[in-house]
Amino acid sequence: MKIDQIRVIPLVENPPVGGWPQGQLPARNEYTLLEVGTDEGVFGLGSVYTSARLTEAAVELLRPLWEGEIAIEPVRVSEKLHQSTFWQGRGGTVTHAISGIDIALWDIFGQVTGQPVGRLLGGCYRDRIKPYASLSMGHERFVAHMEEALARGFKAVKIGWGPFGRESRRRDEELVRLARETLGADVELMVDPGASGRYWAHGYKWALETAKMLCEYDVTWFEEPLRPDDMQGYIKLAENAPLPITGCEVLTRRQSFMPWIENRAIDFIQPDLTKVGGLTEGLRIAQHAYDHSIMTIAHGWNTAVGLAADMQLMAALPTARWVEYKTPSPFIDELLPAPLPIDEEGFVPIPSAPGLGVAWDRDGVEKLSGMRLSN
Numbered sequence: 001m002k003i004d005q006i007r008v009i010p011l012v013e014n015p016p017v018g019g020w021p022q023g024q025l026p027a028r029n030e031y032t033l034l035e036v037g038t039d040e041g042v043f044g045l046g047s048v049y050t051s052a053r054l055t056e057a058a059v060e061l062l063r064p065l066w067e068g069e070i071a072i073e074p075v076r077v078s079e080k081l082h083q084s085t086f087w088q089g090r091g092g093t094v095t096h097a098i099s100g101i102d103i104a105l106w107d108i109f110g111q112v113t114g115q116p117v118g119r120l121l122g123g124c125y126r127d128r129i130k131p132y133a134s135l136s137m138g139h140e141r142f143v144a145h146m147e148e149a150l151a152r153g154f155k156a157v158k159i160g161w162g163p164f165g166r167e168s169r170r171r172d173e174e175l176v177r178l179a180r181e182t183l184g185a186d187v188e189l190m191v192d193p194g195a196s197g198r199y200w201a202h203g204y205k206w207a208l209e210t211a212k213m214l215c216e217y218d219v220t221w222f223e224e225p226l227r228p229d230d231m232q233g234y235i236k237l238a239e240n241a242p243l244p245i246t247g248c249e250v251l252t253r254r255q256s257f258m259p260w261i262e263n264r265a266i267d268f269i270q271p272d273l274t275k276v277g278g279l280t281e282g283l284r285i286a287q288h289a290y291d292h293s294i295m296t297i298a299h300g301w302n303t304a305v306g307l308a309a310d311m312q313l314m315a316a317l318p319t320a321r322w323v324e325y326k327t328p329s330p331f332i333d334e335l336l337p338a339p340l341p342i343d344e345e346g347f348v349p350i351p352s353a354p355g356l357g358v359a360w361d362r363d364g365v366e367k368l369s370g371m372r373l374s375n
Contacts, residue, residue: 001071001112002039006059006101009033010052011303011331011368031274031303031331033365034059034100035373036108038071043373044107045360046100047305049274050093058097061088066101072112074105078280082253091252095277102278103309103356110355117356118315121283128347129314130156131325131340132190134301137175138162146182149327152339155346156322157183158223160192165202165210165225173213180217192223196250202226204233211241221246221268234265244268249299252276254284261285261292272299273313274306282313290318300324304335308356315350323348334364 011031032055034046048055065084069077081098088094110117118124133149135142137159149157159179164172179189191214195202207225214222221244226233228250238245244267251257252275260266269289273282286296296317298310307325314320325340325348326332333339337359340348351357366372 001042001108003036003066003069003071003077003105004039005037006066006104007035007037007371008052008056008059009035009365009369009371009373013330013368029053032100033303033305033369034097034104036071036101036104038108042071042108042111044071044104044111044355045305045373046102046104046107046278047274047303047309048096048100049272049302049306050096054093055097055100058089058094059101061085061094062097062101071105072109074102074109074278075280077105078102078278082277091256095252096275099274099276099278099281102280103273103305106279106309106312107355110357114354116315116350116352116354117279117309117312118350121279121313121316124315124350125318126315126320126350127352128343128349129311129323130321130345130347131323131342132156132158132188134158134160134324134326136161137164143178143182145328146179150183150187152327153342153344153346154325154327155186156188156190156220158190158192158324160223161194161197164191165193165195165200165206169210169213172210176214176217176219185218188220189217190220190223193225195224195226196228200227203230204236207233207237208240211237211243211245215242219243223247223270224249231260231263231265234260235263238265238267246270246297249301250275254281254288257285258288261289261294264292264294266294268295268297270297270299272302272306273309274302279309279313282309283316286313286317295319295321297322298324301326303331304358304360305356307332308351308358311348311350312356330364330368334368335361336364337361 246268
């Protein structure tokens with residue numbers, strides 16, 4: 001079974017209200033789907049956290065390497081793409097595009113073998129996972145979105161970005177207090193100020209004092225409180241903060257994660273499968289983290305395809321506990337034929353059908369991209 005085509009499918013939306021600091025580049029096409037087709041009529045879907053124009057350029061650059069390759073050997077093919085493009089944007093757009101190709105190849109592999117990807121990654125430790133509703137603090141319907149998440153059955157909520165860390169300490173605490181009062185004592189609450197946003201003003205001492213404040217509201221973890229390259233700051237913070245510190249969502253490929261893991265710069269590590277190199281790299285990162293007693297929580301601020309890949313990876317890890325669920329989001333809700341069911345304990349079933357295990361709503365794909373899937 002050979003790869004004979006790769007189609008790039010842009011997903012388009014208006015810039016997220018309150019999601020990014022004022023002046024940030026508008027994100028009308030921030031996410032892209034990749035459809036990998038074979039000469040035997042089997043198609044797989046992948047997700048890329050990069051605009052379609054950049055993805056198209058990377059796919060064309062990679063064409064001599066993927067065209068005619070065996071479609072059911074995702075690990076070898078992905079490694080070939082990485083090793084052959086060392087001088088062509090290692091860690092940037094090319095790596096992001098390889099991520100989507102890798103996810104799609106695992107999807108094909110699963111369909112051909114009749115197995116869910118989680119089993120092909122080594123075996124399924126669990127058949128359900130706890131999703132946390134990932135919400136923006138800057139949205140005008142912030143409280144309403146938390147209430148809607150509770151109504152859907154979420155038992156964990158992460159609030160992020162918006163004004164947190166950008167106005168005052170008093171405002172930060174007001175937001176956390178509001179969230180805790182809205183969610184109640186029994187719902188897990190996570191906080192993500194989004195220090196990878198441009199011109200982040202704070203360092204170690206702000207993060208440490210803020211971590212102490214968050215503990216007063218029983219916050220589960222403090223995500224990305226320092227600039228994404230400040231590893232020394234993260235090392236000190238992880239040692240001294242009274243709650244778990246998480247991050248690394250902007251890193252790509254396993255080599256970038258290794259020093260963070262080996263220096264114990266974070267308590268939970270958050271690779272984004274649509275950036276790091278796909279499921280193949282994500283599994284390697286997670287295994288290395290597991291060997292160092294660091295839990296993996298896949299970063300999933302992207303699409304339903306990315307969410308499906310995240311759940312398959314979480315199935316294959318011994319110590320996984322959560323999966324990120326961006327909500328509300330047309331790229332989750334409108335790409336699935338129905339919302340994922342959340343049980344009374346706040347868990348969702350991990351799809352067990354072949355491949356990524358999820359059926360896609362083709363009408364939703366057409367609405368968001370103006371294109372249709374082939375199969």
